[in-house]
Amino acid sequence: MNIVVVGCGKIGSMIVSSLVSEGHEVTVIDEKADVISDLTNIYDVMGVCGGGTDFEALEEAGAGDADVFVAVTDSDEVNMLSCNIAAKMGASRTIARVRKPEYNKEKNLAVMKSQLGLSMTINPELLAAHELFNILKLPSAVKLETFSNRNFEMAELILKADSGLCGMRLSDLKGRYKSNFLVCTVTRGEEVTIPTGNFELKNGDKIGIIATHLELQRTLREMGFLQKQAKNVMILGGSKIGFYLARMLTSGGNSVKIIEKQENVCEELSRTLPGAVITHGDGASQELLFEEGIRSVDAFLALTGLDEENILISIFASSQNVPKVISKVNRDEMSAMADRLGLDCTVSPKKIVSDIVVRYARALQNSYGSNVETLYKIADGKAEALEFNVTAESGVAGIPLKDLSLKKGILIAGIIHERRPFIPNGDDEICAGDRVIVVSEQKYLSDLSEILAK
Amino acid sequence: MNHRMVINMTGVIMRLEAVLMIPALIVSLIYKEGTWQYFLITMVCAFAIGQTLSLVSRPKDQRIYARDGFVIVALAWLVLSLVGAVPFFISGEIPSYVDAFFETVSGFTTTGSSILTNVTALTKGMLFWRSFTHWIGGMGIIVLIMAILPTSSGRSMHIMRAEVPGPIVGKLVPKVRDTAKILYLLYVGLTAVEVVFLVFGDMDLYEALVHSFGTAGTGGFGITPGSVGDYGAYSQWVITVFMLMFGVNFNLYYFIVLRRIRTIFKNEELRTYLAVVGISVSVIGFNVYKIYGAFSETLRHSAFQVASIVTTTGYATTDFNLWPQLSKTVLFILMFMGGCAGSTAGGLKVSRVMLLFKMVKNNVKKMLHPRSVTSVRLEGKPIDEATQREVSSYFAMYILIIAVIFAVISFEPAPFNFETNLSAVIACFNNIGPGFDLVGPASSFAAYSGFSKIVLSIAMLLGRLEIYPLLLALTPRTWMKKSS
Numbered sequence: 001m002n003i004v005v006v007g008c009g010k011i012g013s014m015i016v017s018s019l020v021s022e023g024h025e026v027t028v029i030d031e032k033a034d035v036i037s038d039l040t041n042i043y044d045v046m047g048v049c050g051g052g053t054d055f056e057a058l059e060e061a062g063a064g065d066a067d068v069f070v071a072v073t074d075s076d077e078v079n080m081l082s083c084n085i086a087a088k089m090g091a092s093r094t095i096a097r098v099r100k101p102e103y104n105k106e107k108n109l110a111v112m113k114s115q116l117g118l119s120m121t122i123n124p125e126l127l128a129a130h131e132l133f134n135i136l137k138l139p140s141a142v143k144l145e146t147f148s149n150r151n152f153e154m155a156e157l158i159l160k161a162d163s164g165l166c167g168m169r170l171s172d173l174k175g176r177y178k179s180n181f182l183v184c185t186v187t188r189g190e191e192v193t194i195p196t197g198n199f200e201l202k203n204g205d206k207i208g209i210i211a212t213h214l215e216l217q218r219t220l221r222e223m224g225f226l227q228k229q230a231k232n233v234m235i236l237g238g239s240k241i242g243f244y245l246a247r248m249l250t251s252g253g254n255s256v257k258i259i260e261k262q263e264n265v266c267e268e269l270s271r272t273l274p275g276a277v278i279t280h281g282d283g284a285s286q287e288l289l290f291e292e293g294i295r296s297v298d299a300f301l302a303l304t305g306l307d308e309e310n311i312l313i314s315i316f317a318s319s320q321n322v323p324k325v326i327s328k329v330n331r332d333e334m335s336a337m338a339d340r341l342g343l344d345c346t347v348s349p350k351k352i353v354s355d356i357v358v359r360y361a362r363a364l365q366n367s368y369g370s371n372v373e374t375l376y377k378i379a380d381g382k383a384e385a386l387e388f389n390v391t392a393e394s395g396v397a398g399i400p401l402k403d404l405s406l407k408k409g410i411l412i413a414g415i416i417h418e419r420r421p422f423i424p425n426g427d428d429e430i431c432a433g434d435r436v437i438v439v440s441e442q443k444y445l446s447d448l449s450e451i452l453a454k
Numbered sequence: 455m456n457h458r459m460v461i462n463m464t465g466v467i468m469r470l471e472a473v474l475m476i477p478a479l480i481v482s483l484i485y486k487e488g489t490w491q492y493f494l495i496t497m498v499c500a501f502a503i504g505q506t507l508s509l510v511s512r513p514k515d516q517r518i519y520a521r522d523g524f525v526i527v528a529l530a531w532l533v534l535s536l537v538g539a540v541p542f543f544i545s546g547e548i549p550s551y552v553d554a555f556f557e558t559v560s561g562f563t564t565t566g567s568s569i570l571t572n573v574t575a576l577t578k579g580m581l582f583w584r585s586f587t588h589w590i591g592g593m594g595i596i597v598l599i600m601a602i603l604p605t606s607s608g609r610s611m612h613i614m615r616a617e618v619p620g621p622i623v624g625k626l627v628p629k630v631r632d633t634a635k636i637l638y639l640l641y642v643g644l645t646a647v648e649v650v651f652l653v654f655g656d657m658d659l660y661e662a663l664v665h666s667f668g669t670a671g672t673g674g675f676g677i678t679p680g681s682v683g684d685y686g687a688y689s690q691w692v693i694t695v696f697m698l699m700f701g702v703n704f705n706l707y708y709f710i711v712l713r714r715i716r717t718i719f720k721n722e723e724l725r726t727y728l729a730v731v732g733i734s735v736s737v738i739g740f741n742v743y744k745i746y747g748a749f750s751e752t753l754r755h756s757a758f759q760v761a762s763i764v765t766t767t768g769y770a771t772t773d774f775n776l777w778p779q780l781s782k783t784v785l786f787i788l789m790f791m792g793g794c795a796g797s798t799a800g801g802l803k804v805s806r807v808m809l810l811f812k813m814v815k816n817n818v819k820k821m822l823h824p825r826s827v828t829s830v831r832l833e834g835k836p837i838d839e840a841t842q843r844e845v846s847s848y849f850a851m852y853i854l855i856i857a858v859i860f861a862v863i864s865f866e867p868a869p870f871n872f873e874t875n876l877s878a879v880i881a882c883f884n885n886i887g888p889g890f891d892l893v894g895p896a897s898s899f900a901a902y903s904g905f906s907k908i909v910l911s912i913a914m915l916l917g918r919l920e921i922y923p924l925l926l927a928l929t930p931r932t933w934m935k936k937s938s
Binding site: 002025026027033040041044045046 | 520625627628629630631632838
């Protein structure tokens, strides 16, 4: 598909990188010539040097023929205006990054979307806060992902040495636990596998467990993974993510403490977040953290603007036996390093945004051709979960799953039959009209029939 | 440097060249010439060696950076010429391998300088291969590879940039591969149109094909002693028009496909190119009117020679060595300029010359008004400092290389004189073909010594690849694993 991306900062380049690896035709627009020449050197994209609201630059980039137009510059106003121009030029869909809290009020958004021709607005900080909030609800999971309107949920967990799951074969799990679930991904070291029945779990594996929304809690409880929800949270850095997250947490009755270096930010936060405790101070000082009671919190989040600071302070927090430590790490390379240093739980706003844009582009492409309904990147983007609508021609309907010969690295993880979601076993079969969740190691599946081995 | 990837690409190129010899093989078979076996031997060997190279060097890491790109391109062209010369040599039609190498380099770099004293002595199959090298070299072997093979690396733009001529290389569409495909489709299309036009004249299909290859690549190998002069006025005019067309930036033809005709007329480079051609034709026309007498003949010969030289093709309809001094000087100056950037022509390229002039003008203005803030603009866009620096350093390299090669060639004993040697270097380095005096359109490079032929071959490669790739590949530091 033809996609134009305006603004190639951190988020922009991440979006470009994932769109290119998806095989889309991408054109980038940025005001800085060196940014453009860097990007065109690294990725197979066309570059146009110019402003996002410059009609000529937009015309040169072919914004009028774009299937998706994405504006992610620093400025909300430029993004919206740029999308508006592109929409008027004939771009089919437009996505703008809109970050200011006042624009993100519901009524504001509704008016802007209809008046400016925006198909979608994204607020990276709000999205990141949502993801953090989900993790805090289920602190034992590294990550929680919801599929197909919350019918299914997938939790990523790390197996510790004392877990009963270590050393077990997947086929034995069924007999041991009553609830219905599937282990659909296992990350060992750098490698991600979609395991089969005789796969043996080991200490240190990161596993993805999929279950229906109602059963996931029960499953985790049975496995002994369930911790109570984090009630007492300490947040380092009063950025927008911190603000959104604190607002969500306090409205749910949790106690939140924010530590922020800049005094004026503290004052602003104290006005906007009456339910939270705002502390002015340098979070890098361990003395301050002790004083604020780091040893007694349920969760500690390092959300400052510096990846390095976040990682280092998180390591310190882990050493103080804080049950759940999450750090914001924006650079990809850094997040792999953080993993190696033992920080299993990191979030990256730009990755969340680029996932959303990619998902959007895929969904749109499907309305043109293939029948993937939605796409989720799981296991750090190394595997995918795809939602398909089953048609009679797909060649999988009406055959018990155990008799289907699937390609290697493919798992049918969930079926929604007549609105009832369930985790299938070998005797179940897929009917035409069902929706299925397929987990796949290989990317770029575009049709359900492609899961079958030829 | 990614040695494995470089070797692997070399293997790919050898295999591709084997495939590209198929048309020549077929021509040999059609004309029932015994030479087909030489093509077959070369093809089998090249394919086998290429396959082995690719197998032993299967790269673990496909990443290539700018310098790998340069080296890949430079090696590709060297290997291409070394292998391409083999059929000439083993068939005995060109008895010396150095001569065969010179002829092949001249073919691939679309120069058209020849060491053959009697072209008609060669078989049709060999002459077809000789002209076909022009066609391959015109748009470029790497661009061809990109168009037909799937590229896994996003950094492939590095390679393409090293092969496509011009100061700034843009894309037509977001993907390199699609851009390469579009370029080749346009190239094939235009060539086919020329073949059709020529077949309607006094050429048979074989002659039409061979001459179209020469025009499309702006090469200029003829297959008769008098080059295009041996054909009628109609064919000469068709070739004149097509030579000029292949000297235009191919992006503009894509705009025609997109129906953005106005963009084309606004193109500053095209306007300058046409203006220069127009003025040169008029000046030469007035100057040579006495020789030909008739208006139509004068116009035809002057237009043909101007088009041939400015696009660096090198066909001739008349021996311009016999022209008056003024006309020869005009042609000599045109040799430097060459065609538009992004075309198959050689030379400095019109846009570079324009930039150089504008930069000079700017500097003069700055001297007059020291506090003035100025910018250099091309196609209505300001050109940044980095590009300006690149263009001026390119020009410096260009002059320096001419000087060095000229000095080396000057070791040749008499009868080689100043005019011959200088024009030979200019003609080879700018990928034109014929020079003046002893290397004029009616004679050949045969008399040069083996050493000089190799030096001139290097000059041709330097000119076709716009200096840097070959220069970097010849620098030992590029090959070292240490980054120092």
